[in-house]
Amino acid sequence: MGTGTGIGRVRGLGSAKHGSIHWWRQRVTAAGNLLLVPWFIVSLFRLPSFDYATVAGWMASPLVAVPLVLLTISVFYHLRLGLQVVLEDYVHEEGSKVFCILLLNFYAIGSAALAIFSILKIAFGGVPA
């Protein structure tokens, strides 16, 4: 980060072309998680039971499905960024590192896609009678 002008570095035009965006998105998603995960835990706590009809009926509400989708995006983005740093710190061999980060991307994006599809399937299926 020793080269280029100050504004160039801020815009992420340095050698890695990323600037501070990784660090910043880690914070933005952390703030998102800070709101959404406690909401999720409290909401689960308030459910009268965890049987299928109760949970599916709860998830079908727009005010539950939408925050759950947002939670999924925020959490899986956050864990992708976090685990990337862990891998970069502990996997030293370049080939293994690239492979591990590839697997991490598949895990984060694949899991988030599965989760979002499942939430929407329940939500669009309507409230069970």
Place this chain on the structure above:
Amino acid sequence: MSRNPGRPLSPHLTVWKWGPAMLVSILHRATGTALAIGGGIAFVWWLVAAASGAEAYDNFLAIATSWFGYLVAVGLTWSFFQHLFSGLRHFVLDTGAGYELKANRIGSILTVVGSIVVTFAIWATVFVKMMGAH
């Protein structure tokens, strides 16, 4: 050779002393990794089971409410609150505050105390409710 105990020990491969800040830093990574993998898989499993119908969901629920399921849930609860409190500490440190030795030490200890207290409060409530229901 005598060492002044008031001076910090430099981090060396085998010569170091545990301190709260070091513990919380390691816990932040460990709990983050545990949440990312264990919590991530459990969350997706729960949603996919719910989207697959009542039978798949009941299979999930049977495993989630086994003793092993509760063990994982308690572990994830503690991991989440440790990571959350430690994350809040990072927000404070990001502003440039909280680096004085005493404040830093107290902040570190508070994250551990907080996560244990909240985890205990949540699961004590759950188990008390369960006792009441049966």
